[in-house]
Amino acid sequence: MVDLLFRSFEEHSIVWIILSAGVGGLIGATIDFLLQNVLTSRMQSSKAARDAINRYKYPLIQSVESLRKLIELLFQFVEANREDMITDEYFKLSYLYTFGRFLALSEIIEDTAIFKYEPSSSRTKKLHINFYGVFKAMTNFSYYQNIEEIPVDRVRAVTVPRLYLKAIGEIMVDRTVKESGEPGIPIGFVKFTTKYYTDKAFAQWFEPLVQLLDASWQGKQGLAWSRLVLLTTKLNVLSYTLDPRGKYTGWKSIRRLDDLHPEIRKRIVRELEIGKMVRLIQKESNDA
Numbered sequence: 268m269v270d271l272l273f274r275s276f277e278e279h280s281i282v283w284i285i286l287s288a289g290v291g292g293l294i295g296a297t298i299d300f301l302l303q304n305v306l307t308s309r310m311q312s313s314k315a316a317r318d319a320i321n322r323y324k325y326p327l328i329q330s331v332e333s334l335r336k337l338i339e340l341l342f343q344f345v346e347a348n349r350e351d352m353i354t355d356e357y358f359k360l361s362y363l364y365t366f367g368r369f370l371a372l373s374e375i376i377e378d379t380a381i382f383k384y385e386p387s388s389s390r391t392k393k394l395h396i397n398f399y400g401v402f403k404a405m406t407n408f409s410y411y412q413n414i415e416e417i418p419v420d421r422v423r424a425v426t427v428p429r430l431y432l433k434a435i436g437e438i439m440v441d442r443t444v445k446e447s448g449e450p451g452i453p454i455g456f457v458k459f460t461t462k463y464y465t466d467k468a469f470a471q472w473f474e475p476l477v478q479l480l481d482a483s484w485q486g487k488q489g490l491a492w493s494r495l496v497l498l499t500t501k502l503n504v505l506s507y508t509l510d511p512r513g514k515y516t517g518w519k520s521i522r523r524l525d526d527l528h529p530e531i532r533k534r535i536v537r538e539l540e541i542g543k544m545v546r547l548i549q550k551e552s553n554d555a
Contacts, residue, residue, distance in 0.1 A: 376437030
């Protein structure tokens with residue numbers, strides 16, 4: 268039997284050599300294709316995304332902190348019964364521009380990095396979750412769902428549609444600098460105020476943010492207040508994700524969760540626990 272097998276192999280040795288060479292060549296070509304096209308492409312894409320995030324990291328941190336501080340200032344005006352400040356035109360423009368600048372930077376980062384960044388590691392996954400968590404705080408109904416004393420109509424009145432936020436980001440980006448290699452930069456305050464007063468279509472995109480500002484005067488009893496508390500919470504989380512050592516911003520704690528409806532507070536705290544950010548909660552803090 269053994270002799271028969273050896274004889275068969277010897278008689279067909281050339282065929283076996285050709286087959287093995289063909290199979291080996293196919294495997295080698297497949298590996299080469301994967302290395303040169305798939306893996307190399309993914310590595311280049313991830314590197315480009317990391318470079319873009321690092322490039323805009325500091326401006327984004329600045330923008331996040333500016334928006335967080337401005338909303339905290341709004342809280343203080345309401346608590347001090349300073350309606351004159353909330354209705355002040357300069358404060359309104361500052362509020363809208365600060366929002367718009369953050370959304371413009373978010374639009375740029377989405378275009379250049381976020382969608383290209385492979386969410387394979389825990390670090391990149393956390394960045395995805397916490398970046399889009401800011402938008403969730405403004406647009407999502409789930410925090411208020413199934414709470415009997417909070418009807419849907421009231422929630423809808425303080426909810427900013429996601430596409431409005433994206434549209435604001437788009438119109439707040441100056442694309443004329445593309446020739447210099449930049450994907451765009453946020454427009455300046457002077458250009459913003461000029462367009463806001465002279466371009467009706469431009470101004471209309473900001474209307475949901477104006478309505479949120481106006482509704483904030485209702486104070487802690489109003490849902491606009493809870494929306495803004497959720498927003499500052501998510502801004503703190505994003506700021507910590509981008510700057511965990513406090514190199515640019517220092518230590519910032521999550522505040523005002525006790526202002527929320529108990530069920531809403533329970534839900535946001537649960538999110539913080541899942542994201543391992545619950546340690547940022549501090550009931551009493553002098554941070555601004």
